[in-house]
Amino acid sequence: xxxxxxxxxxxxxxxxxxxxxxxxxxxxxxxxxxxxxxxxxxxxxxxxxxxxxxxxxxxxxxxxxxxxxxxxxxxxxxxxxxxxxxxxxxxxxxxxxxxxxxxxxxxxxxxxxxxxxxxxxxxxxxxxxxxxxxxxxxxxxxxxxxxxxxxxxxxxxxxxxxxxxxxxxxxxxxxxxxxxxxxxxxxxxxxxxxxxxxxxxxxxxxxxxxxxxxxxxxxxxxxxxxxxxxxxxxxxxxxxxxxxxxxxxxxxxxxxxxxxxxxxxxxxxxxxxxxxxxxxxxxxxxxxxxxxxxxxxxxxxxxxxxxxxxxxxxxxxxxxxxxxxxxxxxxxxxxxxxxxxxx
Amino acid sequence: xxxxxxxxxxxxxxxxxxxxxxxxxxxxxxxxxxxxxxxxxxxxxxxxxxxxxxxxxxxxxxxxxxxxxxxxxxxxxxxxxxxxxxxxxxxxxxxxxxxxxxxxxxxxxxxxxxxxxxxxxxxxxxxxxxxxxxxxxxxxxxxxxxxxxxxxx
Numbered sequence: 001x002x003x004x005x006x007x008x009x010x011x012x013x014x015x016x017x018x019x020x021x022x023x024x025x026x027x028x029x030x031x032x033x034x035x036x037x038x039x040x041x042x043x044x045x046x047x048x049x050x051x052x053x054x055x056x057x058x059x060x061x062x063x064x065x066x067x068x069x070x071x072x073x074x075x076x077x078x079x080x081x082x083x084x085x086x087x088x089x090x091x092x093x094x095x096x097x098x099x100x101x102x103x104x105x106x107x108x109x110x111x112x113x114x115x116x117x118x119x120x121x122x123x124x125x126x127x128x129x130x131x132x133x134x135x136x137x138x139x140x141x142x143x144x145x146x147x148x149x150x151x152x153x154x155x156x157x158x159x160x161x162x163x164x165x166x167x168x169x170x171x172x173x174x175x176x177x178x179x180x181x182x183x184x185x186x187x188x189x190x191x192x193x194x195x196x197x198x199x200x201x202x203x204x205x206x207x208x209x210x211x212x213x214x215x216x217x218x219x220x221x222x223x224x225x226x227x228x229x230x231x232x233x234x235x236x237x238x239x240x241x242x243x244x245x246x247x248x249x250x251x252x253x254x255x256x257x258x259x260x261x262x263x264x265x266x267x268x269x270x271x272x273x274x275x276x277x278x279x280x281x282x283x284x285x286x287x288x289x290x291x292x293x294x295x296x297x298x299x300x301x302x303x304x305x306x307x308x309x310x311x312x313x314x315x316x317x318x319x320x321x322x323x324x325x326x327x328x329x330x331x332x333x334x335x336x337x338x339x340x341x342x343x
Numbered sequence: 344x345x346x347x348x349x350x351x352x353x354x355x356x357x358x359x360x361x362x363x364x365x366x367x368x369x370x371x372x373x374x375x376x377x378x379x380x381x382x383x384x385x386x387x388x389x390x391x392x393x394x395x396x397x398x399x400x401x402x403x404x405x406x407x408x409x410x411x412x413x414x415x416x417x418x419x420x421x422x423x424x425x426x427x428x429x430x431x432x433x434x435x436x437x438x439x440x441x442x443x444x445x446x447x448x449x450x451x452x453x454x455x456x457x458x459x460x461x462x463x464x465x466x467x468x469x470x471x472x473x474x475x476x477x478x479x480x481x482x483x484x485x486x487x488x489x490x491x492x493x494x495x496x
Contacts (some may be wrong), residue, residue: 045426045496046395055404055421057367062412071369081395218393
């Protein structure tokens, strides 16, 4: 006897895409912009820059010849503008299971001002506008700059301790880690706002902080109020299903040789995890080429099913088998078996 | 005596240029727009206090003929500071350069080379220098001012 682990071929497999797939996509999107974060041409004048102006003039002297004069030099120092932007970058709800720990939302914090500035980050997990409140346990800064949360590698954020210091137009990816309440139901959303505030100060646009700007000038609150936030969402997928298909071969001589007449027993295992239940779950599988379905061989949970399309849950369709599982609760497993003979 | 020296220095800020017949002074103001309670916008020129990127500024040049003879063919040139984007002349008769002062003309007549070699019409933000050529000589004691606007990049 031997077991063959096969990829599921079940036609009705309702599978969730792996959750980390979206993060991979997000990382690919953000990796490029990380390097393009400081467009030189459109950049604002850095804080502390001195603008000098002087004019010159020429005119004809009465006795002939020309005189050239130069005006005084007027100078002004560009002050620091305090502006910040926050964007949730997951590209869609982060799909989570109720009760799960350390579920990730991804945000990008950008210094939209013209001076190097530190920003204080806060995660607001009870903002409303959602169905459940995630419990945020930490904010983590993307230390290696790959846009993906790497536990143990990325830097746990400590407010006031390691506020990210960003050059003008530079940005940092911040991950919000939350626990999903066990009571979150299928399809419900939970919102977390990431808030970034300039350490120098914030408030109404135009508010200035004398002498606190980079380069010795003042710091002035810009259009963003030096206080920005964006809302990100978790979506609870209460129940998910995974399929595993295995096969055992028995030949006529008590062995496991793949010879004509040997019987292959296929075993399809559907496991529903999470919470809640999945409705109208159905398993279908095709009879492999080079083999023949053995009549009366379909079982569900060890009980035989007829081959006809009738009152019971299973049938042989002529080219494959189909079993209707109905509503299956999370935490439970359904096993379907059937047999074919090698031609 | 010492006080006298200081006083004279204050009265003649351009002591080194005292032999020049015509004087030229430069000033910078910041345009501040405030809104009255009824919503009407009021624009005022202020001495530059707090200046940040995006602020509109006004450059004012004062000239004066301190001599006893007319000053003819008076030409004033002002390079646009690097961190300022030119935003238009407020005094009539200006000529512009978009190539560092090599060639001059009306803005509509100037072009700028694209990276691919083609040329496009020049915009105000391309201006590198502004100048005025006064048609009339400045009479003795005559004075005037020239203004242009910019935006802190």
